[in-house]
Amino acid sequence: MIIKGEEQVTEAVLEAMQGTPDARLREVASALVRHLHAFAAEVRLTEEEWELGVDALIRSGKACTDSHNEMILLSDVLGLSTLVCLMNNGAGGPTETAAALLGPFWRMHSLHVANGGSILRSETPGPTLFMQGQVVDTEGKPISGAEVDIWQASPVGMYENQDPGQADMNLRGKFTTDEDGRFSLRSVKPAGYPVPTDGPVGDLLKAQKRHPYRPAHIHALLFKQGFKTLVTQVFVDEDEHLETDVVFGVTEALVGDFQQHESEPPEPDAGTPWYSLEYRFVMTPGEAKLPVPPIK
Amino acid sequence: MIIKGEEQVTEAVLEAMQGTPDARLREVASALVRHLHAFAAEVRLTEEEWELGVDALIRSGKACTDSHNEMILLSDVLGLSTLVCLMNNGAGGPTETAAALLGPFWRMHSLHVANGGSILRSETPGPTLFMQGQVVDTEGKPISGAEVDIWQASPVGMYENQDPGQADMNLRGKFTTDEDGRFSLRSVKPAGYPVPTDGPVGDLLKAQKRHPYRPAHIHALLFKQGFKTLVTQVFVDEDEHLETDVVFGVTEALVGDFQQHESEPPEPDAGTPWYSLEYRFVMTPGEAKLPVPPIK
Numbered sequence: 063m064i065i066k067g068e069e070q071v072t073e074a075v076l077e078a079m080q081g082t083p084d085a086r087l088r089e090v091a092s093a094l095v096r097h098l099h100a101f102a103a104e105v106r107l108t109e110e111e112w113e114l115g116v117d118a119l120i121r122s123g124k125a126c127t128d129s130h131n132e133m134i135l136l137s138d139v140l141g142l143s144t145l146v147c148l149m150n151n152g153a154g155g156p157t158e159t160a161a162a163l164l165g166p167f168w169r170m171h172s173l174h175v176a177n178g179g180s181i182l183r184s185e186t187p188g189p190t191l192f193m194q195g196q197v198v199d200t201e202g203k204p205i206s207g208a209e210v211d212i213w214q215a216s217p218v219g220m221y222e223n224q225d226p227g228q229a230d231m232n233l234r235g236k237f238t239t240d241e242d243g244r245f246s247l248r249s250v251k252p253a254g255y256p257v258p259t260d261g262p263v264g265d266l267l268k269a270q271k272r273h274p275y276r277p278a279h280i281h282a283l284l285f286k287q288g289f290k291t292l293v294t295q296v297f298v299d300e301d302e303h304l305e306t307d308v309v310f311g312v313t314e315a316l317v318g319d320f321q322q323h324e325s326e327p328p329e330p331d332a333g334t335p336w337y338s339l340e341y342r343f344v345m346t347p348g349e350a351k352l353p354v355p356p357i358k
Numbered sequence: 359m360i361i362k363g364e365e366q367v368t369e370a371v372l373e374a375m376q377g378t379p380d381a382r383l384r385e386v387a388s389a390l391v392r393h394l395h396a397f398a399a400e401v402r403l404t405e406e407e408w409e410l411g412v413d414a415l416i417r418s419g420k421a422c423t424d425s426h427n428e429m430i431l432l433s434d435v436l437g438l439s440t441l442v443c444l445m446n447n448g449a450g451g452p453t454e455t456a457a458a459l460l461g462p463f464w465r466m467h468s469l470h471v472a473n474g475g476s477i478l479r480s481e482t483p484g485p486t487l488f489m490q491g492q493v494v495d496t497e498g499k500p501i502s503g504a505e506v507d508i509w510q511a512s513p514v515g516m517y518e519n520q521d522p523g524q525a526d527m528n529l530r531g532k533f534t535t536d537e538d539g540r541f542s543l544r545s546v547k548p549a550g551y552p553v554p555t556d557g558p559v560g561d562l563l564k565a566q567k568r569h570p571y572r573p574a575h576i577h578a579l580l581f582k583q584g585f586k587t588l589v590t591q592v593f594v595d596e597d598e599h600l601e602t603d604v605v606f607g608v609t610e611a612l613v614g615d616f617q618q619h620e621s622e623p624p625e626p627d628a629g630t631p632w633y634s635l636e637y638r639f640v641m642t643p644g645e646a647k648l649p650v651p652p653i654k
Binding site for chain 1: 362408441443
């Protein structure tokens with residue numbers, strides 16, 4: 063159609079998309095156009111602002127590498143990633159395990175560790191953490207033989223592949239649940255860390271006077287045939303940024319009960335204070351597939 | 359805040375953005391978040407669809423070069439560019455000149471041509487076009503001394519910098535309006551052409567069964583101190599894609615009255631049939647500045 067004025071643009075675009083054979087693409091693209099146009103119209107977006115936005119998206123795309131995804135980070139700090147995650151993983155009450163973001167630090171092929179073993183592969187100063195996990199189904203029945211991939215930052219907030227001071231695969235390990243659905247490990251208490259701020263997302267956070275920190279957390283990826291692969295994070299409850307996670311990843315269900323102990327540790331060389339964490343993961347029926355991070 | 363479920367995500371993000379010192383950024387970013395989340399919630403966006411979208415944006419960013427801007431093209435085919443353009447340039451009735459997209463083919467430093475002169479710099483087969491333009495202000499008063507930068511595709515739909523068969527700066531020329539606000543030139547009738555379809559935008563158009571064509575048009579960029587620089591396009595009224603411009607650039611005000619003539623042409627070597635076009639450009643008071651295309 064020939065457009066008479068701004069109030070006809072949305073109609074023209076929706077009309078052009080009506081011939082889309084795939085019903086779902088038609089639905090999603092039409093909704094995107096309606097909401098995108100409604101946004102621009104509501105704020106009376108200026109040409110300069112449109113240029114800034116286009117430029118920020120271009121720079122975000124160009125900043126993506128094998129080890130950093132600025133576009134996902136943008137989605138994260140706008141809360142979209144968490145919204146999509148929660149919509150698709152039924153984050154019910156606090157007893158149900160919610161999924162969380164995979165994040166850019168997961169690595170395939172981390173090494174298998176026996177239950178109770180340590181995931182430290184080089185000296186890593188910081189308070190010892192003994193974690194005990196249980197994996198159950200939605201009825202609370204233990205899931206044995208589930209593969210639990212654990213990874214975390216160090217007590218100074220660095221993953222091993224960011225930190226030349228840590229050995230390869232330090233603070234990563236893959237466990238298999240026993241017949242009661244349980245696994246256990248020894249580690250150190252993780253610390254929070256800032257997301258990268260040297261790109262367009264960092265510029266946005268600065269302009270919004272938002273701090274760039276994620277509260278401390280332990281990542282887990284749980285895999286078992288017959289269940290939807292669960293990507294999740296367990297947060298340290300005493301972290302100062304627990305309520306202001308820059309990527310909005312903290313839900314009630316994901317706050318772990320990290321208990322500090324001054325007593326004799328379970329292993330003599332663990333030192334005091336030491337920490338314990340008990341956490342229950344709930345897997346839902348579905349397709350078991352390993353994530354392939356969409357990083358270019 | 360610690361999020362209880364999906365219905366709290368938007369609130370959490372808006373709360374995090376409340377400390378933005380710049381009121382306009384606070385307004386625009388908050389509206390973006392509300393509309394983006396409303397889109398995702400309305401269609402119950404899946405994780406796979408979110409990944410596809412993120413990946414398309416990354417690939418669009420990476421496809422941007424000095425001579426091609428895939429991200430602007432994406433904005434174009436979603437109708438956002440035209441909407442922003444019309445909102446900011448008061449596209450009233452058909453007598454008022456509306457602004458249009460700059461597009462990727464404008465070049466700085468095209469050569470000055472005297473009124474009545476030709477913008478052909480190499481042999482360019484196709485019907486001759488005599489264009490007469492007038493530049494007026496919003497009261498209809500002629501604007502003399504305005505600089506009018508004209509560029510267009512050839513009768514086979516190629517700009518000179520896409521086509522080794524054309525001389526450098528062929529079909530480009532800069533004119534100065536006389537005391538009646540008039541300028542005139544000789545050219546050839548342009549043809550429409552497809553936008554590039556080898557990137558993510560091409561994939562989208564194919565999936566939506568949309569053709570990639572723009573109707574034939576002549577670009578104009580008008581510059582005069584005291585007036586808002588006007589970027590516009592005049593479309594060939596008989597073009598088969600006039601009603602289905604892939605980037606939604608055709609507004610009523612921009613359809614030119616291209617008249618075909620079988621009579622003796624004004625210049626003996628022009629051949630028959632030849633075309634004439636009379637078009638009136640309206641400039642509004644504002645800041646005169648040259649565009650710098652936001653291309654990386």
